[in-house]
Amino acid sequence: MTYLLIARTCQYGFHSFLNTAATPRMMAIPGSSRPRYLDSSSDWNSVPEKSGERTGSTERLRCVMPQKRKSINRKGMERQRSCSGRSCKHPFSDYSSVHNYAHLKTLIAAEECHELKGPDIGDIQVLTYEGNHLSKGFFYEWIKYSEYLSEEKSDSRVPLRCGDAVPLACSEKGSLGTLDFQKRTAIVSNGKEIQTLKGDELKEMFILVRNTKDGPSQCRCVECERRRETEKATPPPLLMVNEWTDFRTGDTFPVSKRLIKALNRPLNTKDGPQEQYVALWYHFGNAVMGRAWSEKGKIAAAFASKKKVFSGNVGSLQLLVQIPPAAAGFDYSWVSYRKAAVIGEKEWHPVHIAFVAPCVLIIDKEGHECLGEANLREEYAQTVLDNKVFRLEGGAISEFKSCVWTALDSVGFGMTKEFEDTWAYNTIGSPFPDNPVRVKGQQNMYVALWYKFGKPIHGRAWNNNGNVECSFPYSKVELTGARDLGGQIQILTAVEQDPLDQFKKSGFWYEWRPYKDRVNDTLLQLVRCGQSTPVLMKTKDGKDLLGYIDMGTEEAAVGYNGKSEKLAGGDIQELLVLFRNIKAPPRGIKIYDDTWLDLKYRDPFPAAKNPVAAAGRKVRNDDGTEMFQYVALWYKHGQPVFGRAFPDPADKTLASFGWNGQENAGTEIGSFQMIVVPDPDILGFEYKWLPYKDVRGGAGEFKPLHVGECVPCLLKDSKGTERLGNLHVGMEKATAGFGGKDSAVSGPAVNEFLVLCRNHNK
Incomplete structure (x- = not known):
């Protein structure tokens, strides 16, 4: 990949050059493949035209800079060569040597130009970085020239300059040139032409500034994270008017x-x-x-x-x-x-x-x-x-x-406290944090948050192979994976997964309700970050997926199949969004949904949550002993797999899953789920373990509890050993992890195995 970078010569000011192996130490311009800022100090380093040493590359640097064929001010050039740089260094300068901008004036009068290559250029200097905004007290940022003019008296954004010369970038054309800071005119080399810009032509151009305020919007250092949390906790200004x-x-x-x-x-x-x-x-x-x-x-x-x-x-x-x-x-x-x-x-x-x-x-x-x-x-x-x-x-x-x-x-009278949400930073591909907030009615979908150029965007995360994967809509596309998202996102968490327990500890509980309810109930606080709030939206092919509503434009978006699907207008009022409900959860109402608990391998075993045991009893091990095995659910390559969980002697949760000829056990499991039974007084249905042959095809009042085509199943071999595992009803194949492999049984033999069933299915 080729990057367009900042270069400088003592004769011709700021220009661009091409390199196929630039490192992050070099400062890229907007419109190139590099970010618009790099959080570091910088220096100008001399680079021979044929050298790749400073870039970590053996490839040649190709400089693109104009040269006039006549009217060269040779006297001025000699003065420039004799300038040591140190004696005329700007007090806030980034250069190791300084050029004289006066010699650029000769370029404006030039009528014929050509591209300089090879030894005609001599040495150039490249802007590089060392350190970070904490150690140096500033970071670099490309901003529009019009934006700089609107806040010209700001002390926090200082243009990078030597004399009157400031780097100027045209992102559309991918070229870099020099801005005369006093005359407010610019020269940009575009191919073999010299283009002079002035007036309104400069407003959409970018200039490079040193930002001494806070840190870059995407910086993940401790100081920046603390500042963001403080800003998030600071309540918005109140209107205080009727x-x-x-x-x-x-x-x-x-x-x-x-x-x-x-x-x-x-x-x-x-x-x-x-x-x-x-x-x-x-x-x-x-x-x-x-x-x-x-x-x-x-x-x-x-x-x-x-x-x-x-x-x-x-x-x-x-x-x-x-x-x-x-x-x-x-x-x-x-x-x-x-x-x-x-x-x-x-x-x-x-x-x-x-x-x-x-x-x-x-x-x-x-x-x-x-x-x-x-x-x-x-x-x-x-x-x-x-x-x-x-x-x-x-x-x-x-x-x-x-x-x-x-x-x-x-x-102040009757005002309710504005509660705060807790977001856990998570690297893509790592296990889930404790108590992630799951989307209503979705077995494997969680509320996630990501920032694009400082703008918060909500999306969805899910468990695959025990680790976090995610999706976010942005512009017209869906962004997924570490390459698109930069490797780190945030996931919404709660102190407890049970609403009543959460309310007792936090003073609120999470509830999914229509977006329109935000103006109808003062006891509801919308979960939001900036103008983004998570929303459950139906895609064109009928899937319910999590995206976000831009509250500024009243437009909902969800990422799916590589694209961003959008919905706007009155239709979004009925979409489900997430609220903090500060009114106690209703008591005595029957529960008809299965209750799943998210946890990680070797978390404390949740015995107090009443997990569902295989067959409701102890099952026999291969050595003749008996133990309780509990229903667990994991995802392998996107496929739900039921297995068994159990406590070790230290009451830590262990688990085993068998699928595709392999047993997965140990720390590789990462995050998984266990099904638990709430208070029997409010349970609106009943669990039973029944032979698969009795419930096959959905006959009778009790039907198999399933996620996709998979059902919890208790396998039993010829020796009487029982192992809790997975039955894939479409393949008629039962599997359980054992000895590093899956103990698989296929065909009619699975009819005798016990499967977990429930009544009052929706």
Whole structure:
């Protein structure tokens, strides 16, 4: 592969050269195969044109730089050769010697150019790196020239320069040139031509800067990880303002918006139950609070102002919209007028414009209710009733204190703690972390997170051969494996896999619910990183796979078959996303799903979780002893394989799986799963071990518990030795690991083996 790298000569400034074996110590330009930054210090090193020493390559470096055929300033060239570099070094310079930019001016006037090769070039200097951003206090970064101009006063991004010369890159053409920093013009060598750029032509070009702030977005050093965790833990800024949305009477009623409803329930009006919403209108510049409601799917409203009724076509109005408390910084409630009117410090404050606040009045002895307004300064409340103004004044408001209510916003009151998720860094190809969060209804799919150029993207991870594999959608493609993803991702974990246990320890539990629920329940906290949230999405061929929703564009994407499939618009509202539910999990509800526990080889044996034992009893070993063997599940080359797990004398979990002529046991297993039984009082089904011949074909109430075409099976040989293993129903082949091989039985003989079954299948 050929990389386009930065080179420099004393005569001609910054240029590019080609090399087929560049190392990461060299600084690549944007648009080449190298990253846009490299986290290291740098140096300029002299490189003979025919040498590959500095690059670790024996291949020749081919320099591409322009030379004019006439009008060369030889006097200036002699001055340049005599410059030692050290005497004129910039205080923040990266060069081991310095060139004179004045000699580049001769190139601009050149009419004929050709490509210099071989000994005509002489020695060049290549930008290389030593150290890292912690030891040097900076790292290199390519940024657009327009971006630099927009923050020109920034002290954290300093252009790499010598004199007035700054490296400039054109990523589209894959070429590098020199920017005159003072004149803001640039020269780029493009093939055999010299191209002069200026003005708007420079805005999309990239310049190289030294960034002294923080570290590169993809850096995985301890300091950068700590900084990211701190930023993640820092709550977003709170809005702390009421959200009033503009509408007109007769507009379609906004059922999708969470409007502030009077008393959070239908009011008991004279015409029966009716949902009334807080509305704001202006009459001669004065704020008027009233009510709005849905009438045949359209907005209707009524207001009372200056002892007159305004209803029907009142024109433009505003409706108060509920913002999630975690984002707004406050919540709404309804309290009595007496509490609302208290002067001094209080936790609840009226939602008001000037001295007017929304208010619910009791209009008669029968307790009928109606939404209107209260004037907190003049102490009166009024509403529209039977097309007339109904008004209470002075002491009457206090007397009806238990019946008059005001919508309030509270700063900090009733606010719930914003909990944090725990993400484990995992190398692709290594075992899973403890307690990974599995996707609802998916046997082998877990929530994963990855960063692309600093942007968080959620995807899926799965277990293969006991180790992590993963997939992420990006742009129009699916990215998988260490080559695409850089070798490391993050996996969401929980302190406990059981929701009730997790709630007791963490104060929340994970729940998969429709995306639309994020605005309907203040006790739900969306699992997100930046604008990305994990989502379970159906692919075009019907597979349910995990991807992410970009909350900024309201677009969902999932990686599959090398491509990124996308969904946008209202359809994403019904997709399942992951929430932290801070309300205790419901108790007493029957469970009809199998419960799987994720663990690793030699983890403490989960005896307290009630794992499922083979045949519900001890089974016989080949030496005549008996022991419990428990149902375990592992994945080999993507194929589910059932086997046996059991504790060793130190109560560490051991396991064995047999498939494809081989036994897999020991640390090579990595991560696997065990099936466990929750509290029998809430178990909505029953497990039984039955002969395969009795349940073959799905006959009867009890059916084999299966993952794909595989079923837990208890094999028994002619000597009476029993081993828990795997039955592949499609192949009619039972296998169990033993002695480094799989003890396989095929054909009709498998009919007598016991398999794990359950009733009340979905």
